[in-house]
Amino acid sequence: MASETSQSLLRFTGHRHLRTRLVLATLTGRPIRISQIRASSSSTTPGLTPPEVSFLRLLDSITNGSAIEFSMTGTTLVYRPGLITGSAEGLGAQGGVIRHEIGRECRDRGASWWIVPLCILAGFAKAGVNVVFHGEGCITAATPGGDVSVDTVRTAILPLYKNFGMERNIEIRVLKRSCSPPRGGFAGGEVQLVFNHQVRLPKTLHLLNPGRVKRIRGVAYAVGVSGSNNARAIEAARGVLNKFVPDTYIFSDVAKAPLLENKDGTKKKGAVGFGLSLVGESSTNCLYSADVASPPEGGVPAEDIGKRAAYQLLESIERGGCVEKTAVESVMVLMSMGSEDVGRVALGREVLGSEEVVQLGRDLSVVGHSGWGLRDAGEAKEDGDVVVSVVGRGVGNVGRKIA
């Protein structure tokens, strides 16, 4: 840790990509300072939002020795990462499980918003990671804010960790389903992430052939509403997708509305709704996903939800490449943390040429990674995928090395 004090703060600005930057800081052990968080005059609520503060709390509980400071207004944040300890006993965990409460004020975000970056860190932890997310703001479904459902994380993001040599004892359990609550309501879901396959360095990835989509799987969920919504959404989605893939199987999960206990012991009911998560799998195990949930205010028939999910899936497949946009951040970060070798991945032009990915490439270079190499895949120019070459920096598990 002595070296850390001599390290200068890496500087970032703005509220975008906040979690990615915190994750990169934690993985590389570099302290960072993020300023001007929603400081522009046009934002009505300056500073960190409740979900962001909650994410910092989560980082604090799975690391040891992290220091987090924010300014009075919350527009400036200094984060000095500690070791990634995971759910080790005695450090915020009880019985090897961290219970992370997502309060009612965080209900703009789905549980996946916390889980996706946590998974990136989890592979590098000292002990296993076992976190239960619960509380009035814990939403397992897709949200209007654009977060995917935990089903999509489970079926379209977690399987990708296999490519990096992390495949055993990794699981997401949906303990209580919940949907996005309307104004004034609450969610009350519960979901557990178990990530017990830690590696010293992720394997070098070579993923160049997107293959052809051969099967589609999915989960339709109905929370506190009739299960016929699932059947109708599935029927509509199949109607669109059967032209392309006959092998389509969508599970139907009908759950009760989550119940939470009031302080006086009475029970109250959480948000209800339904939705559909779809995953297309290619012959080379590349995954494309789609996620649509009924809006909190209702008013969209199940057929439309099903169709929208199907169209969204087709769009994701059309964008091409071996990794879709939802998962690209996880994949690129893990590639960068790999051993000192060149990994390659083919990405669709719309995936690579998106603000998020360009910014990710820049943020990686700020924390000391070399730039990405880009070249056309095959002879198909301006139309085919782009092969991105990433030199791993072998920094995986910095925490353990310093310790």
Added chain:
Amino acid sequence: SNLRENAKRMHGRNRPYRTTDLAKMMYNLTLSPAEVVKKWRGELEDDEEDVEIEDEVDDDFFKKRKSDNPEDAEDRYIPIFDYAALEEKWEDEENIEAFKSRFAIGHLNGKSGDGD
């Protein structure tokens, strides 16, 4: 439809989506990521847009400014789609046929897909 976009893409003045262009702009910090993406796609800032901005200035005094400024947006995983347009696109036989090459059943009919 997609075909028209492709044609436009191929014959446009400044050929967009060139990998070398993106490689040059990627780490050029004088351009914001939004500008990089725009330039790469070849979406030029033409006069159309200028007009729009001027309009905005006029009634800016009374209306709260639309926050389409990317700086104010929040991160999201699922993009916002115009589902009506998507429905039209994916109910179009031509599009469906052209797209079948991306699926395992599609390899017998029509053009050969990428990869194999």
